[in-house]
Amino acid sequence: MPSSYAGALVAVRDVESLRRRVQAWRREGRSIALVPTMGALHKGHLTLMDRAQKMADRVVATIFVNPKQFGPNEDFQAYPRPEHDDFEMLNAAGVHVLFAPDAAAMYPNGFVTNVRVAGLSEVLDGAHRPVHFDGVSTVVTKLLLQTLPDIALFGEKDYQQLAIIKRLVADLNIPVDIIGVPTVRDADGLALSSRNAYLTPAERAQAPKLYTAIVAAAAAIAAGGDVAKAMATARDDLLKAGFREVDYVEARNAETLAPLSNAREPGRVLAAAHLGRARLIDNVAI
Numbered sequence: 001m002p003s004s005y006a007g008a009l010v011a012v013r014d015v016e017s018l019r020r021r022v023q024a025w026r027r028e029g030r031s032i033a034l035v036p037t038m039g040a041l042h043k044g045h046l047t048l049m050d051r052a053q054k055m056a057d058r059v060v061a062t063i064f065v066n067p068k069q070f071g072p073n074e075d076f077q078a079y080p081r082p083e084h085d086d087f088e089m090l091n092a093a094g095v096h097v098l099f100a101p102d103a104a105a106m107y108p109n110g111f112v113t114n115v116r117v118a119g120l121s122e123v124l125d126g127a128h129r130p131v132h133f134d135g136v137s138t139v140v141t142k143l144l145l146q147t148l149p150d151i152a153l154f155g156e157k158d159y160q161q162l163a164i165i166k167r168l169v170a171d172l173n174i175p176v177d178i179i180g181v182p183t184v185r186d187a188d189g190l191a192l193s194s195r196n197a198y199l200t201p202a203e204r205a206q207a208p209k210l211y212t213a214i215v216a217a218a219a220a221i222a223a224g225g226d227v228a229k230a231m232a233t234a235r236d237d238l239l240k241a242g243f244r245e246v247d248y249v250e251a252r253n254a255e256t257l258a259p260l261s262n263a264r265e266p267g268r269v270l271a272a273a274h275l276g277r278a279r280l281i282d283n284v285a286i
């Protein structure tokens, strides 16, 4: 990846260079937005960049495929890393700085700290991916403290991740506003995700069923239907549609992620299911 390019985007790989840039902007009185990503950027990420640009004077995007948030049998090695394309997309989007550290810069020898948001990290995806949210919490805490932005933006597609990040920022008094940005979908409803690249054409045709199943479940609950029945129907629909395994389909309180007790509290239906080689997640408001 070049360190500078035709546009204004500058790539930095170490924390000191990132801090120098940010401090210079601070001296000019600029506000700063941070958009953490693992790269393999798509239109959903560009929506985050666009929103960041509308909300702050300067935008820092990060690309780091964080080894700590992948379990031993997960897709860390296979995770797509199209660095050059990512750089070009961020450049065209008018992002100012790309922070792209390697694992040694992020986790130097001797690194032992783990950030854990208890409770929220153990349910839903956390029950199926035991190390995942500790890895996310640890790296996001580092990225926030390395950059010290005014705002940081995250997609609502990773709804549980967003809830965990809001909690850790509040608990640790990190002075940043966390902004959740609605999920971007293809025309057929499939939420955009870097992992959609794992789908074969036939699986890609089946994948939107995840969205339609949770939309139907949310509508049934909103209409006063039984929560357990709505969840069972969604699960059956997914298995019939060709998903090989459903990790969960659950209705939860939109803020606490506690099981939903009635349709009057703000709720969310969240699901994770396996289709071929891909594990897809999605969620919708009730």
Ligand code: PAF
Binding pocket: 036, 037, 038, 064, 066, 069, 136, 139, 140, 158, 161
């Ligand atoms: O959502 C992601 O892409 C990642 O989990 C994040 C927030 C960049 C942390 O690695």
